[in-house]
Amino acid sequence: MALVSPTRTTDPTAQEPLLSYDLTTSPDPLKASPEKPEEPEERGELIIVGSRHSGTPADVKWIKVKVPAGTMSPDLATNLSSVNPRITLNGWTARLDETAKEFVFSPAGSHETIGPDTGFTIQLSQIPISRKVGTVPICVTEHSRTGKSAFQDRSTVFSVGKFPADFYMIEFVADETRIDNGGEITLTWKRSTNATYELLYGDTNLNVTNETTRTITNIKSDTTFYLRGTTGDPTNPVTRTLYAQVTVRKPDLEIGNLTVHGTVNGSLTVNGPIQANDTLTVNSLRPGYNSLIVKGTTQLHGYTRIDDTLQMGPEGTLISSQGYIGMLEVGNSLKVDDIQPKYKEEIKLSDVKVDGTLTTRGNLMAYGALHATSGLAARDITVHTSFTAYGQTVLADLVGNTHKLWESSKQDPQLYYESSPVASSGISLAVMDVQDTGRNGQLTLSIVGSTRKTTVWWEHRGSASTLLFVRKGERFAADGGNIQDSNLDQILKVYWIPLGKP
Structure with missing residues (x-):
């Protein structure tokens, strides 16, 4: 006090x-x-x-x-x-x-x-x-x-x-003088009853005339609390003020201008814009401690130099959670000696020109033109426009092993199968084996949610088959077109032939 x-x-x-x-x-x-x-x-x-x-x-x-x-x-x-x-x-x-x-x-x-x-x-x-x-x-x-x-x-x-002779206001104290950020303190005091009392701190003014204690919560910065007692004639009152101070560990600060001549240690979170009128030096640009994390657009208007590896991963540097180097604008040229994805995620760029060797352990998707004047070694390449290869082009593991996905039984109420989204592009194959049923029907393979399909007729004795190409991520369905009858003998089998690797 x-x-x-x-x-x-x-x-x-x-x-x-x-x-x-x-x-x-x-x-x-x-x-x-x-x-x-x-x-x-x-x-x-x-x-x-x-x-x-x-x-x-x-x-x-x-x-x-x-x-x-x-x-x-x-x-x-x-x-x-x-x-x-x-x-x-x-x-x-x-x-x-x-x-x-x-x-x-x-x-x-x-x-x-x-x-x-x-x-x-x-x-x-x-x-x-x-x-x-x-x-x-x-x-x-x-x-x-x-x-x-x-x-x-x-x-x-x-x-x-x-x-007044009987006025007193004493022992204004806080139970704690040093607290953690967001903590609370309890203030107590002793006073006479012949005055009005106010508790003031920050922009807060509380009437505590009938109190001798008050708990204050969620204190985020160093705070001075004032207890003010007022008595006497309202035309010329008399006022006494006591104060108690509380210090907050790692307080929140609201300041105008800040000039730092030394080093700022620890993490720094800024909700508004940061303007660097001179050089901004980042000694490490990688996940973990000392990271520079940008959740919005980063515009580099001048020369940007990275002397060491630029790591890309789900914990964040310049890659989004979907694998895009999306908000990176380069007004002139981007020169990179080495790009190596750390977690085998996809790298998606608009236009890539590689004078040396481009190696990727994940997927390389080019939405614009992809020109490689030297070697290009990649496990999966998706090109939405043109792909130009000046040297030898080798496609490894084009066709995978065929395996059966489903076979109907007499207990199945309907000759129908629908797949999950496929992990890679491939060929779906449906085969209908029919004994003497005394009727004919259709066998259809279709892409779920699309008009793409293929249909063949089956007869009352014999077999019929059809196939349909399926893109990565699509679902397909095989429909025998017949309600199963326990007295009849007709079996629908569905096969999958993957093209390339997932």
Whole structure:
């Protein structure tokens, strides 16, 4: 718990005091004297600490402290005659100007030079405190200059409160002073019931007049909590403020400009744009630690150099989850000494021109022209436009082994089979064996979801067969065109002949 110093105001910049002042009271806070005049007055003390913060010394002719006296709420003292003024500067004297209601402190000579190493204290003790609660303006005025400039009056005004005798607000503390990001703390305090109380932090202002504890959750950054108590006449209330601070480990930060002269370690997530007006150096571009992950478009308008391997994989560099090097725009030429997919995924490009050898362990799909002036070794090549080969072209493992997918039985209610999506292109073959059924029918092979099909007739005795080419990923169906009869003998067999490897 700590106390917020009394509020202060100073003259405009041109007449800003050359000395800095802090004011405290004893007791803290000051208590207004009892309202009944027959009861003795409360006594209090003002302590003002002065110093010169600038490295340039200041010449000071005098310092005055104005203390309002009277019977009203804005008066601090009932009278000033019994006040004991003191100052710690050697050779200075103190006197009361009763007409102006101010204490004047002055050096033995015409002025004294106060530098950054000179500090001093002004004490006004044995002040008979006024009997009305309220806030009092205490004005500290110096007559000062720097160098050979003219002396000027420069003022600082403090707001000092006189509180009811039974008012108290103490022990404002947090149960934890250091928490993890997103954590919570519980604030507690003690207070009298003759005031209203507010809890303030960030942009939040909570009325806690009837509370002595409050839990705050989801704290993401270092936070100062203020407890403010207000009492007295609404026309001149008196306010006291305590504060407690909480530090957050790895806090969220919201800043304007950030200049880093050293190294930023750890991960960095940016939801908005990053603008690099100078060189942006990435020492490692690969999955794992130190990765540069781009989920949107990356435009490279100038020369881009990769001295080591550019790895592509499902954990992300420049490949999407579908295997596309999609959002990579190269305005001029892209020169790559080596492209090696790490996880055997597909690489899909628009136009590829290879002057050397292109080796792929996965699928190579060219939606534009594919020109290879030297060797091209690939397991699967899909070309949607033209394929030009200037040398020898070898197609290995074109036709795979034939295997039977399905055979009907008399328990099957219908002579019908439908495949799953095929792993590679191939040929589907359907064969109908028929004994003496006394009827004829059709055997059809078709691509599911397409109009492509082939149909043959079968007769009441003998067999019939048909075949249909199927592309990778398609499904096909074989239909014997007949409802099975347990008294009849007709069998439908379906075979698959793959072309190439999956």
